[in-house]
Amino acid sequence: MKTKTPSESKTVMTTMVLTNETNVYNNMFGGDLLSLMDRACAIAAQRHAEAPVVTASVNHVSFSLPIPAGSIVEVTAKVSKSFGSSMEVFADVWIDDPLNQIRTKTNEGIYTFVALDEDRKPKKVPELIPETEEEMLRHKGAQQRRELSLILSGRLNPSDAHELKKLLGKI
Numbered sequence: 001m002k003t004k005t006p007s008e009s010k011t012v013m014t015t016m017v018l019t020n021e022t023n024v025y026n027n028m029f030g031g032d033l034l035s036l037m038d039r040a041c042a043i044a045a046q047r048h049a050e051a052p053v054v055t056a057s058v059n060h061v062s063f064s065l066p067i068p069a070g071s072i073v074e075v076t077a078k079v080s081k082s083f084g085s086s087m088e089v090f091a092d093v094w095i096d097d098p099l100n101q102i103r104t105k106t107n108e109g110i111y112t113f114v115a116l117d118e119d120r121k122p123k124k125v126p127e128l129i130p131e132t133e134e135e136m137l138r139h140k141g142a143q144q145r146r147e148l149s150l151i152l153s154g155r156l157n158p159s160d161a162h163e164l165k166k167l168l169g170k171i
């Protein structure tokens with residue numbers, strides 16, 4: 001099976017926050033942002049897998065900075081590691097201010113998608129070869145995050161989480 005790079009799955013979705021998409025503080029409503037991130041990650045996963053995908057898990061989402069109404073929001077999603085049929089996908093969220101030429105990172109999310117075949121059964125996806133420093137860092141940590149997600153979903157016995165144990169052993 002061929003290998004692929006993260007840039008081949010890169011997906012950028014840009015929108016403007018309208019007032020009907022805000023919370024009581026006039027910032028972007030978190031649920032709308034989650035939806036945008038999930039879509040961008042789904043497209044990235046589909047580009048990598050060249051097959052339909054479903055969200056298996058939302059592993060982590062942080063909301064570090066609020067996104068005020070009127071902001072231009074950009075979500076960039078890329079596959080960070082592929083396993084068998086599953087892929088970890090990162091979504092990075094930015095406010096793009098073209099008037100002042102400033103880009104501010106507001107938050108990120110880490111998702112797991114599974115590729116499906118014609119019978120809607122999990123289907124093997126291409127191996128991912130990271131290229132940049134950031135891609136390599138994310139690729140390196142993905143196995144530990146996968147083990148944590150599988151433990152939390154009751155799919156893995158903590159005693160079998162070998163990579164995670166290595167990380168926790170260092171703390």
Ligand SMILES: CC(C)(COP(=O)(O)OP(=O)(O)OC[C@H]1O[C@@H](n2cnc3c(N)ncnc32)[C@H](O)[C@@H]1OP(=O)(O)O)[C@@H](O)C(=O)NCCC(=O)NCCS
Nearest residue numbers: 054055056057083084085086087112114122146149150153
């Ligand atoms: C995700 C789904 C396809 C997994 O199906 P399954 O029959 O349990 O298949 P498997 O046990 O073989 O798991 C398939 C892969 O998903 C991974 N996976 C499943 N749940 C996971 C989780 N919570 N975190 C990380 N990976 C997970 C497995 O580790 C496996 O990965 P691998 O092939 O890379 O080793 C199935 O649970 C499903 O269809 N869920 C609903 C998805 C959906 O509708 N999402 C949208 C919600 S609106």
